[in-house]
Amino acid sequence: MTSLLVELQTEELPPKALKKLSEAFAQNLTKSLASQHFLADGSRTTVYGSPRRLAALVTNVLAKSPDEAFKQKLVPVKVGLDAEGNATPALLKKMKALGIDADVKSLKQVDDGKNVQLFYEGIRPGVELAHGLQTALEAAAFNLPIPKVMHYQLADGETTVSFVRPAKHLVVLYGEDVVPVSLLGLKADRLTSGHRFHTHELIAIKSADGYEEQMMTEAKVMPSFAKRREKIVHDVVEGARAIHGEAIMPEDLIDEVTALTEWPVIYESSFEEEFLKVPQECLILTMQQNQKYFAVQDEKGRLMNRFFLVSQLKAKDGGDAISAGNARVVRARLADAKFFYDQDKLQTLESRIPLLKNVVYHNKLGTQAERVERVKAIAAKVADLIGANRDQAVRAAQLAKVDLLTLMVGEFPELQGIMGEYYALHDGEDEEVALAIREHYQPRFAGDALPSTPVSLAVALADKLETLSGLFGIGQMPTGDKDPFALRRHALGVLRMLIEKNLNVAITDLVNIGYEAMKEVANVRDARDELLAFFEDRLRVMFKDKGYSAQEVDAVLATHPTMVLDVPARLQAVRAFAQLPEAEALAAANKRIGNILKKTVPETDVVDVALFDSEAEKALYEALCVAEPKAKAHYEAGHYTDLLKGLAPMKAPVDCFFEDVMVNVEDARVRANRLALLWRLHRTMNMVAELSRLAK
Numbered sequence: 001m002t003s004l005l006v007e008l009q010t011e012e013l014p015p016k017a018l019k020k021l022s023e024a025f026a027q028n029l030t031k032s033l034a035s036q037h038f039l040a041d042g043s044r045t046t047v048y049g050s051p052r053r054l055a056a057l058v059t060n061v062l063a064k065s066p067d068e069a070f071k072q073k074l075v076p077v078k079v080g081l082d083a084e085g086n087a088t089p090a091l092l093k094k095m096k097a098l099g100i101d102a103d104v105k106s107l108k109q110v111d112d113g114k115n116v117q118l119f120y121e122g123i124r125p126g127v128e129l130a131h132g133l134q135t136a137l138e139a140a141a142f143n144l145p146i147p148k149v150m151h152y153q154l155a156d157g158e159t160t161v162s163f164v165r166p167a168k169h170l171v172v173l174y175g176e177d178v179v180p181v182s183l184l185g186l187k188a189d190r191l192t193s194g195h196r197f198h199t200h201e202l203i204a205i206k207s208a209d210g211y212e213e214q215m216m217t218e219a220k221v222m223p224s225f226a227k228r229r230e231k232i233v234h235d236v237v238e239g240a241r242a243i244h245g246e247a248i249m250p251e252d253l254i255d256e257v258t259a260l261t262e263w264p265v266i267y268e269s270s271f272e273e274e275f276l277k278v279p280q281e282c283l284i285l286t287m288q289q290n291q292k293y294f295a296v297q298d299e300k301g302r303l304m305n306r307f308f309l310v311s312q313l314k315a316k317d318g319g320d321a322i323s324a325g326n327a328r329v330v331r332a333r334l335a336d337a338k339f340f341y342d343q344d345k346l347q348t349l350e351s352r353i354p355l356l357k358n359v360v361y362h363n364k365l366g367t368q369a370e371r372v373e374r375v376k377a378i379a380a381k382v383a384d385l386i387g388a389n390r391d392q393a394v395r396a397a398q399l400a401k402v403d404l405l406t407l408m409v410g411e412f413p414e415l416q417g418i419m420g421e422y423y424a425l426h427d428g429e430d431e432e433v434a435l436a437i438r439e440h441y442q443p444r445f446a447g448d449a450l451p452s453t454p455v456s457l458a459v460a461l462a463d464k465l466e467t468l469s470g471l472f473g474i475g476q477m478p479t480g481d482k483d484p485f486a487l488r489r490h491a492l493g494v495l496r497m498l499i500e501k502n503l504n505v506a507i508t509d510l511v512n513i514g515y516e517a518m519k520e521v522a523n524v525r526d527a528r529d530e531l532l533a534f535f536e537d538r539l540r541v542m543f544k545d546k547g548y549s550a551q552e553v554d555a556v557l558a559t560h561p562t563m564v565l566d567v568p569a570r571l572q573a574v575r576a577f578a579q580l581p582e583a584e585a586l587a588a589a590n591k592r593i594g595n596i597l598k599k600t601v602p603e604t605d606v607v608d609v610a611l612f613d614s615e616a617e618k619a620l621y622e623a624l625c626v627a628e629p630k631a632k633a634h635y636e637a638g639h640y641t642d643l644l645k646g647l648a649p650m651k652a653p654v655d656c657f658f659e660d661v662m663v664n665v666e667d668a669r670v671r672a673n674r675l676a677l678l679w680r681l682h683r684t685m686n687m688v689a690e691l692s693r694l695a696k
Contacts, residue, residue: 001040002063004033004129005208006137007048007055007171008183009192013164015051015259017147021164022049022225024144026056032136033058037065038129048212048223050262052193055223056140057211061174065126072098072122074107076115091118129174134181137172141183154185161185169193173208194219195263197313221262229258235266236294236308243268245296245304248284257292257310265314269293269323270306275334279422282337285412290333291326340407348427349402349420356401364474364523368401371466374517375400379462381513385505386461388454389432396436396459399424403437417441436460443493450497457497461510464490469514472531473524491538498564506562507535532560539564543571551694552578558690566638573640574689582651584696586685589654591692593682596663602675605683611673616660620653624681631684640688647685654681 006029013021026047033039040060048055074080080091087095087104095102100120108119146164153160161184172179172188181188191202198220205211215221222228233254240247258264275283280303287293293307309326311319356369365371376397383393403409403420421438425431432455439456440463442448451460467490471477478487498505511528518524536557543553548571556570577583612618627650634643663674685691 001042001060002175003208004058004061004133004179005055005171005173005205005211006058006140007053007169007192007205007211008141008167009053009169009171010163010167011165012051013049013054013259014147015256017145017164018049018051018259019225019255020145022047022054025049025054025140028143029056029136029140030058032139033061033132036132036135037068037126038062038132038136046212047225049225049259050221050223050228051260052196052262053221053223055171055211057208061129063129063174065129065132067126068124070122070124072100072120074098074100074118074120076117077109078115080107080118095120130179130181133172133179137181137183159185169202171205173205173211175209176207192219195221195312198263222264225258228261228264229254232258232261232264232266232310235264236310239266239268239308240294240296243296243304243306245298245306247308248288248295248297250288253288253292253294260292261310261312263312263314265311265319267309267311267315267319267323267326268306269309269327269330271327271330271334273305275338276303276305278334278338278341279419281415281418282341282408282412283334285414286333286337287330289412291330293326293330336411337408340411344406344408344419344423345426349399349423349429350427352402352405353398355405359404362470362474365470365521368404370521371470372398372401374470374521375459375462375466377517378465378513379458381516382461382465382505382510383455383458385509386454386458386503388458392430392432392455393436393458393462395430396433396440396455397462399429399433400437400440400459400463432456443489443496445489446492450493450500457501457503461494461497464494465510465514466517468494468531468534469511469518469527470521470524472527472534473515473518473521475525475527477530477534487534488538491535492542495535495538495542495564499568502565504563504565507564508532508562511535535564536560539567543567548575555689555691555693558693559686559688566640569638569640570688573644574694576641577644577647577691578694580645580648582648583694585651585655586647587691587694588696589651589658590682590685590690591695592658593678593685594690594692597675597679597682600664600671600675602672602679604672605676605680607677607680608669608673611670613670614660616653616656617674617677620657620681621677623650623653624677624684628680628684631687635687644688650681650685 026045030045038061040062043058043060046057048057074094075091080088082088100122102120102122108121110117110119141163144164149162150165151160151162152166163184167184167186169192170183170186170188171190171192172181173190178188178190190205192205194203203214203219205214212223215223233249236247236249283303284295287295287307293309296304296306296308298304307330311322313322315322356372357367359368361368361371376394379393379397380390383390400420403416403423406419406423408419409416417438417440421434424434424437432453435453436456436459439451440459442451442460451457467485468487471485471487476485494510497503498507511531515526515528540553540557544550552571552574555574556567561567561570607621609621612621627646630646631643634640634646661674663671663678665671
């Protein structure tokens with residue numbers, strides 16, 4: 001089988017988008033070829049992507065797509081054939097439009113339930129690769145997740161085309177042969193550009209299968225994004241190990257550096273030790289964001305004055321000049337960071353508090369100063385609920401946003417909270433308060449660590465509750481995939497703290513506290529019901545992601561549990577209940593009882609045994625009298641699995657009841673008595689979860 005190579009060589013592509021662009025280009029190309037039946041069994045696609053090229057190698061590609069049988073509906077018989085069975089003008093017109101040349105007698109008649117239709121059955125001949133590939137190329141190039149399209153003119157000075165970056169060369173080889181296709185005003189060829197500095201002439205690609213090796217040896221380009229990334233990680237890790245350190249390598253930074261280089265070469269450099277007096281988070285962020293360097297820490301996690309950089313050049317002098325040049329550049333950057341830090345320390349956080357009134361938080365919710373007062377009020381009440389130090393929580397809440405006014409956070413917004421801790425400690429604030437300033441933003445993202453102390457938890461909860469209460473109160477809820485204020489993340493953070501930190505606090509209490517702090521703000525309405533529903537939706541997503549079924553989650557959340565901490569135990573209990581032999585019948589009975597009670601709700605749950613006129617009623621009542629107190633005891637103790645498993649003996653009396661007893665009889669007293677019995681049974685069964693949601 002023959003391989004197909006497609007390479008689109010361009011000007012420098014946006015580095016943060018390169019990985020997705022290259023994967024989408026190859027995926028779109030392969031998908032289109034497959035849909036046109038050009039791929040034989042065992043076909044595989046290799047993705048290539050470098051700063052100046054998107055490419056893909058597809059193996060086992062057919063030179064011509066196979067002939068295929070097809071069936072085409074034409075028109076109803078009554079429209080296509082006249083009384084003598086000859087073709088009508090309508091049928092002939094339809095066949096001509098479809099390119100079908102066939103004797104009308106060869107057409108099939110099929111009854112589709114509405115009409116008898118005329119069908120043509122034939123063989124559609126395959127097409128040459130060049131024809132199908134033209135379609136595939138356009139699908140590959142014009143369906144990319146392009147951050148921003150560029151419009152540029154072709155060499156003729158008249159034609160304008162649009163792509164992520166101007167395209168320079170198009171290589172399309174089937175085996176060793178060029179396929180005559182075109183894209184973005186370029187005709188396919190075998191010529192491409194090599195490394196910008198190590199090569200000067202165009203490279204003629206000899207064959208599809210030899211593309212990667214030839215690019216490595218002649219073009220000095222490593223076209224595989226994955227292999228470049230692997231080399232960068234390996235060389236940086238080994239370099240750090242050689243100096244008894246460990247490289248700090250965030251995934252996003254690795255991807256970005258990989259997307260900036262076609263021929264990665266790693267060099268080591270350093271900076272003066274005096275800069276290590278600046279908080280290491282500042283230095284690391286400066287190196288990563290401004291220079292794309294990999295910082296290094298020692299075995300104790302302390303930042304070293306060494307770093308690694310990724311270059312495109314294999315220097316003749318071993319890289320001394322490159323290392324020295326980058327040392328000069330980073331020195332200037334770190335000097336700026338040191339200046340910001342030194343200047344910030346000249347003013348205490350407390351002295352900056354009045355300046356928060358000059359910072360607008362939201363045009364409908366006031367300034368940061370007003371917001372801080374609300375967060376303080378919420379933090380005080382939350383601290384009381386969770387047993388945190390109230391005074392420390394209020395103090396941390398008062399100082400939590402002040403570092404937004406510092407030079408360092410102004411330059412690096414990612415350091416908000418982090419710098420607040422450093423400045424608070426410098427000012428002599430309590431360590432618990434300083435830590436809470438750092439941690440009150442947590443969790444910042446999915447999987448992030450939670451605040452570590454009760455004081456930090458109180459302030460973090462307060463900060464998120466104020467945001468949610470305020471923005472919901474002015475109608476700024478998330479819609480669809482739009483969530484500009486990250487409210488889903490805030491809600492998920494609240495839920496994670498309640499569950500993972502074992503906070504025995506009702507979500508309704510927290511929502512009420514948030515509302516109380518917001519209700520004096522003009523234009524803020526009471527949105528507690530919407531906010532509680534939002535929390536419930538986040539719980540639903542959270543536990544589905546943890547592997548619970550939609551039925552299990554819906555059954556638990558249908559009872560609207562206010563103690564979020566209980567939800568995992570309830571879900572485990574529901575899962576255990578579902579394994580019981582009696583579970584299916586009890587869930588179905590629960591659904592039946594629910595449907596009955598929807599029509600008529602009894603005025604009381606008092607059951608009068610004197611009104612029983614069957615053994616089935618009596619047996620169910622006696623079984624309920626045994627199960628009900630046990631269920632209440634298990635519920636109060638939080639033994640939810642024991643509660644649901646304890647319902648198993650109810651199956652037999654429930655089944656007998658519905659077999660032998662009619663609930664809605666004419667006698668009003670008997671009917672009400674039976675409804676009261678079912679009401680109590682339904683209430684007992686649904687303490688932990690609404691079991692009807694488990695019914696099939």
